[in-house]
Amino acid sequence: MATAIEFNNISKLYRLGLVSTGTLRHDLHRWWTMNVRGKEDPYLRIGEENDRSVKGESDYVWALRDIDFKVEQGDVVGIIGKNGAGKSTLLKILSRVTAPTTGTIRARGRIGSLLEVGTGFHPEMTGRENIYLNGAILGMTKEEISRKLDEIVDFSGCERYLDTPVKRYSSGMMVRLGFAVAAHLDPEILVVDEVLAVGDAEFQKKAIGKMQDVSQGEGRTVLFVSHNMAAVRSLCKKGILLENGRTRNIGAISDIVDEYLSEAEEHNCRADFPDNDAPGTESIKLRHVQLVNDSGAPITFGYITDRIGICVDYEVTADTAAFTHGLNFFDTSGIHLFTSHDNTYCGSNMVKKGHYRTIAWIPANLLQSRDYYLTFAFMRYSPFEVLFHSQYLIKIHMVDDLGAPTRNERYNEDLPGLIRPVIEWSPKTNI
Amino acid sequence: MNNDWTTVIKPKEKLWQIDVGELWRYRDLCGLFVRRNITTQYKQTILGPLWYILQPLITMVMYMVVFGGIANISTDGLPQPLFYLGGICLWQYFSDCLTKTSATFTDNAGIFGKVYFPRLIVPLSTVISNLLRFAIQFALFLVVYAIYQLWVIPSGIQTNLYALLLPMLVLMLAGLALGFGILFSSLTTKYRDLQLLLTYFVSLWMYATPIIYPLSAITNPKLHFIMSLNPLTGIVEAFKYGFLGAGEFSWGLLAYSFAFMVVLLAVGVVIFNRVQRTFMDTV
Secondary structure (H helix, E strand, C coil): CCEEEEEEEEEEEEECCCCCHHHHHHHHHHHHHHHHCCCCCHHHHCCEECCCCCCCCCCEEEEEEEEEEEEECCCEEEEECCCCCCHHHHHHHHCCCCCCCEEEEEECCCEEEECCCCCCCCCCCEHHHHHHHHHHHCCCCHHHHHHHHHHHHHHHCCHHHCCCEHHHCCHHHHHHHHHHHHHCCCCCEEEEECHHHCCCHHHHHHHHHHHHHHHHHCCCEEEEECCCHHHHHHHCCEEEEEECCEEEEEEEHHHHHHHHHHHHHCCCCEEECCCCCCCECCCEEEEEEEEECCCCCECCCEECCCCEEEEEEEEECCCEECCEEEEEEEECCCCEEEEEECCCCCCCCEECCEEEEEEEEECCCCECCCEEEEEEEEEECCCCEEEEECCCCEEEEEECCCCCCCCCCCCCCCCCCCECCCCCCCCCCCC | CCCCCCEEECCCCCCCCCCHHHHHHCHHHHHHHHHHHHHHHCCCCCCCCHHHHHHHHHHHHHHHHHHHHHCCCCCCCCCHHHHHHHHHHHHHHHHHHHHHHCCHHHHCHHHHCCCCCCCCHHHHHHHHHHHHHHHHHHHHHHHHHHHHHHHCCCCCCCCCHHHHHHHHHHHHHHHHHHHHHHHHHHHHCCCCHHHHHHHHHHHHHHHCCCCCCCHHHCCCHHHHHHHHHCHHHHHHHHHHHHHHCCCCCCHHHHHHHHHHHHHHHHHHHHHHHHHHCCHHHHC
């Protein structure tokens, strides 16, 4: 397969802070060094890595640094990374909104970019006029738009308002109309930024569906930036993970998404209490709580379609009367979802001093794609007594899978609810 | 394999990288921008396009009172309404184009920040859409002209063949306005100081152009020479000479204006092209 786009050492330097008199001084200095003395730009050298959280020494930062990769024709590539990692800058350079500081991008075919829906809409003009204007801004000819007008109007669902100025539209309708135009653009290379984040659920479904058609059916090259990991995972084949303006990894999309999420959830998925003030009772101390996968290996987040385990290590510091464990799941707003007691141990023997591990297995296809909080308890039966009940210990981040058995493959919309168990439906019968 | 790239994005391009073919491909966009500019200008006004006519008429009356009446400035022996109206038509077109195109980058930052198309399309469409307004105001001028020719005898107006130069004169006005406009817009993206100066500059410029007075009123030869350095002087005088038969027609001045326009446009386009590549970072 031929290469569709080739990025060669793309870097982009930004100046932080205000543009003011100081800027003029820098400009003059740069002009002097480059044009009069014939040396390289003095400010290229002092650029710093773009880490938002650390106060830098220099006013100049590299929003992108040495980005270097190739995209094959027909590839659908997801670009992911934290806010400020350089995703949008990369798309801006690719869509020629701004030029790179160094490096070259070469591409085969027309590049259509979708950094926003409804660019250039004029509030005083009618829907129809705006379709033409927006289409032309995106690079279509008048004739092309006329040919697709019916399709566009149909897709937008705004037929009734076609001859009304768009200032009378609801914001949702404006987005639909904008996306409808964009969806009918057909360049060989399509660059899409986060546009799926807008609009209502029904519209998002349409938008993702259209993206799927574009990427799967029509063999077009697509670069896609989004924070919606489920959408990225289902739409893209390859992924690029950016971090502080550098490429951190390139590979199969599922690996890249995993790597990204692992990073994001690293501090939430585990809890360690090595010291004496660990939560617990006098003689039972919690030591370590960790999210694990089906085979017991630590993970940082789970997919709703996988069985996950809550692995709890604790220490019994002195022989103590028999006890058992339990856990509680809460959602992020504090609603108690369920509780589970460990029934496997209910003898009357003493528990010897030592280190113990228990794993609670949460079945696949029970949890929803959201965050949960976990608490853990030690208790004793007859008489029932709670020895200890912890605060929230870890946050469990669950990620959706568009192939989950709880959703139809033709349904990409959000499935609401706190949990998402598999429910068995018997086929409908005549009665 | 290596030479069939259709798009190459580089930090800097050659100074003379003006893709005329690309501009042509986007001609539909230019047309749609022209339509947008025209249809949206007077939306939600009661008088609508009537303003196209009212504005020059009001200005004309004002000039007749202030410059013709109070200051008693000569009009080369021509009827005041005609003399002022002709000047106003030309000046309005020039100054509208200049002020609008000089804000190209700042006014369109929203669109320019999201999608690429040849940026020159925007100032071009401004200059073209203002032609409609000029046409209407020029028609008004013709109406007043006809009134004088038919009812005021003797009118003292000697229209001659030089009036046929009108399209050329308008083209030169458009070229000069576009050239100055894109130059200004390129210089103001980073430092806005110039934009604040522009308003003063434009109103001062009108007084340096024979709009409210004839060039013949300048008797000091030194001053006369300085006046003719203004590339608009030759154009305005040629217009008045052609239609009203008074003024100083000079092929030399016209050639100077034309050469000025060509150089200005060339410099303007080069700088504009350079700025458009990264202006989003500084705007």
